[in-house]
Amino acid sequence: MKNLGRAIACVIAAVVASSPVATAHEIGTTRVLARFEDGRYAIEITTDASSLMEKLDSVAGSPMDATTARTDAVTMEKRLVTRDDAFRQRVTVAFDGTETRPETHYAVSPASDALSPVIATIRLTGEMPRGASHFTWSYSWTFASYALSVTNGGAAATTEWLEGGQASAPIPLTDSAPAISRTTVAWRYLLLGFTHIIPHGLDHMLFVLGLFLLSGRLRTVLAQVSAFTVAHSITLGLSIYGLISVPSAVVEPLIAVSIAYVALENLLLSELKPWRIALVFAFGLLHGLGFAGALRELGLPRAEFMTALLTFNAGVEAGQLAVIGAAFAIVGWHCRSQSWYRQRIVVPASLVIACTALYWTVERIAPEVSALGSWL
Amino acid sequence: MCTLIATTLVLSSASLLAHDMWIEPGTFSPSPGEIVAVKLRVGQDLLGDPIPRDPALINQFFVVDGEGRKPVVGRDGSDPAGFIRVAAPGLLVVGYRSNPSLVQLTPEKFNQYLAEEGLDAVAALRARRGQTGGARDLFSRCAKSLVAFDVPTNGQGDRSLGFTLELVAERNPTTMAAGEDLPVRLTYENQPLAGALVVAINRANPKEKLSARSDKDGRVHLRLPRTGMWLVKAVHMIEAPPTAGADWVSYWASLTFEIRDRTSTRSTS
Helix, strand or coil, X not given: CHHHHHHHHHHHHHHHHHCCCCCCCXXXXXXXXXXXXXXXEEEEEEEEHHHHHHHHHHHCCCCXXXXXXXXXXXXXXXXXXXXXXXXXXXXXXXXXXXXXXXXEEEEEECCCCCCCCCEEEEEEEEECCCCCCEEEEEECCCCCEEEEEEEECCCCCEEEEECCCCCCCCEECCCCCCCCCHHHHHHHHHHHHHHHHCCCCHHHHHHHHHHHHHCCCHHHHHHHHHHHHHHHHHHHHHHHCCCCCCCHHHHHHHHHHHHHHXXXXXXXXXXXXXXXXXXXXXXXXXXXXXXXXXXXXXXXXXXXXXXXXXXXXXXXXHHHHHHHHHHHHHHCCHHHXXXXXXXXXXXXXXHHHHHHHHHHHHHHHCHHHHHHHHHC | CCEEEECCCCCCCCCXXXXXXXXXXXXXXXXXXXXXXXXXXXXXXXXXXXXXXXXXXXXXXXXXXXXXXXXXXXXXXXXXXXXXXXXXXXXXXXXXXXXXXXXXXXXXXXXXXXXXXXXXXXXXXXXXXXXXXXXXXXXXXXXXEEEEECCCCCCCCCCCCCCCEEEEXXXXXXXXXXXXXXXXXXXECCEECCXXXXXXXXXXXXXXXXXXXCCCCCEEEEECCCCEEXXXXXXXXXXXXXXXXXXXXXXXXXXXXXXCCCCCCCCCC
């Protein structure tokens, strides 16, 4: 109860500080917090239990009961549940102008001492209509001013001050994830993973091409790609779950260095060395951090977190295999056994990849270099 | 002469933005040494919401007993807004004077407000001037409550606290029985206010309201038919001075007390 008092004192102070005129508002003890996430809404009303009960009794035509203020929490909770129909009549939860019927849950917590009020917490929950764009709220069980705080997805809460009975302004919901099925989530993140490589991930494409160029046999290509996949899956998962965190300012230049290294090794060596697969694994760890940064920017639906993570990773894998498949289609397996293959394909292609990657390295370390480049 | 008017409880989305405000003590009949919660309530027909203690809103918050005037103490942000300790026998007068609050009302709501509070003079003035628009009202509260420790004599009655608009019970209601006549005087800036609507509401049956217009001495006689908690209230409105940032200034006086049930020695609200 002390915490509630402190919270109310802070709220009062905030409202007074923000008031443009030298007057104060009569702010009550009611608070409303609305959360929208993964296609569902949860609205929590905290209010003085006995004053709510008195109003509900009054509307129901019951005589005013002088003992209501002294009723214990358990009895009060049971009485509130019996008045559910009456309670709903003065609460409006609407999406795009259409009222919805929430599920209700009543909880009454005992007063901390004999002089403190008993507080009721009423939770209204339900699914948002598909494609809902705006939410409107009104609550007519209080005469005093109260705060409606809205949390949409992972965004910070916004607060609107309302008078009892006043309808809120339509609150946009466009930032929240709409209600979507697991199949839709899986398909969406598979595509996002794939397009993160083709066409958006030129750096990752060049890295995979670098692996392809020096591998004489299909088995060695697949071994390297598999090592790369296992590694980036590990860091992608760990990073998304928040177990590791490396700034993108560090990750992105190192990814460029890894591409340059693979290309330079292709130029300097004519055949694969045993350490290559270990290096590819290490670079995979690095690229996984990069994928995690991209995935974090895209956002993960909380309800389908694992589905989205796995399908994004699968999409990345499909993108890499598509790059290798395209390279095989262009160069052809037969060419790889020709004497001119190294001179005409591996060296020039690796040179281009190395130069590009070195440029990216500088660009990612010093953004002003790219600014200078565009100015020139 | 007071009249009985029956109303239906209005607790709708079309509720006014300025409501009654009153003091509701934890008990009107405390025991010696008892700490009594002083709750502030805003609402309608004695259905109220708690107003926690707000230093920005409080202009004066005190209690007057036989020993003098003492502040009502409390923690900021808390409901109940304050506490008093009842030490000396007699009638305690709790007073709460708020700072002004500004409310902007639509034409419909402002006209409804004037009609409900019996502010006919303001409505007539607006009509003469052809004012049909909404209005900014700077309202403030002048609330009192009578708490009796022991059974005080009639001489230990209510007293004036010097509020801008004030209801003063001219007889000690705690010594009254149901059905007896309670004279109440309404003053504005310590002068009798004539022609104002004074309304009395009982907690057990808030739908039945007693109402009367104050006479030239600012007095109304209310025959209170029931025991239990009573709220007597009146509103006075004047034109706002040019610097007020409002069109009208209103004062909301309230007085709460209890008429005891003679069949029991002690009761609570």
